[in-house]
Amino acid sequence: MQTSSRPVFLNLLQIRLPVAAVMSIAHRAAGVLLFLAIPLLIGLVSLALSGAEGFARAVSLLHSLPGRLLLFLLLWALAHHFLAGIRYLLLDVHLGVRAPHFRRSAWAVLGVAPLLALGLLRGLT
Amino acid sequence: MSRQLSGFRAWMWQRVSAIYLALYIAWVLLRLMVAPPVDHQALGNWLGGLGMWLATAAFMLLLLLHAWVGVRDVVLDYVKPAALRLAVLAAVLAFLLACGLWALVILVTVS
Numbered sequence: 001m002q003t004s005s006r007p008v009f010l011n012l013l014q015i016r017l018p019v020a021a022v023m024s025i026a027h028r029a030a031g032v033l034l035f036l037a038i039p040l041l042i043g044l045v046s047l048a049l050s051g052a053e054g055f056a057r058a059v060s061l062l063h064s065l066p067g068r069l070l071l072f073l074l075l076w077a078l079a080h081h082f083l084a085g086i087r088y089l090l091l092d093v094h095l096g097v098r099a100p101h102f103r104r105s106a107w108a109v110l111g112v113a114p115l116l117a118l119g120l121l122r123g124l125t
Numbered sequence: 126m127s128r129q130l131s132g133f134r135a136w137m138w139q140r141v142s143a144i145y146l147a148l149y150i151a152w153v154l155l156r157l158m159v160a161p162p163v164d165h166q167a168l169g170n171w172l173g174g175l176g177m178w179l180a181t182a183a184f185m186l187l188l189l190l191h192a193w194v195g196v197r198d199v200v201l202d203y204v205k206p207a208a209l210r211l212a213v214l215a216a217v218l219a220f221l222l223a224c225g226l227w228a229l230v231i232l233v234t235v236s
Contacts, residue, residue: 032196039223042228046227049235050165051165078150123157
């Protein structure tokens with residue numbers, strides 16, 4: 001086959017991905033993480049609805065250190081997936097497709113998502 | 126399902142559901158930050174109100190749809206052997222259906 005003689009370069013430490021590719025991979029990873037978190041969210045709501053004791057337990061779970069760490073991670077994933085998703089929707093209607101905007105908006109998503117997550121964490125707990 | 130959720134149809138549903146999920150999540154996070162429910166009864170009353178109940182039921186349905194289309198795309202990209210791919214997709218579907226049933230039980234309880 002002709003294809004087997006093509007050069008292969010797969011040194012993951014030396015491949016330099018464009019920023020939009022990094023943001024895109026993170027969008028996927030965040031999506032899978034949020035998918036896995038669906039039962040956690042349902043379980044938390046179920047616990048909080050179960051009675052006065054369950055509600056207090058759900059609140060204390062959210063305020064515990066591991067709870068806050070997990071919540072921050074999930075809020076970061078949510079913020080990233082949310083912002084990157086809006087960027088894709090804008091690209092769909094041909095907004096920001098050209099080079100400087102395309103790269104700048106990818107940087108913005110990567111940078112703003114953890115800040116938004118921190119703000120949400122402060123607001124929620 | 127006789128009509129498969131693939132190709133353009135899946136692409137379109139992914140975007141329609143994304144817009145609804147974004148609006149619902151923004152609204153719920155804002156509400157939880159501005160006026161968090163004080164106890165389990167307040168939470169139940171909030172979720173059980175007609176508007177919020179319908180919005181939440183639609184949210185769960187579209188969330189499961191959005192998650193299915195998204196995770197299926199990821200599985201199709203990275204899991205190549207046919208048998209393994211089928212097994213993973215079946216597991217994802219079972220996971221989502223179980224989540225949907227659990228959410229349905231909660232929604233029926235608070236209504």
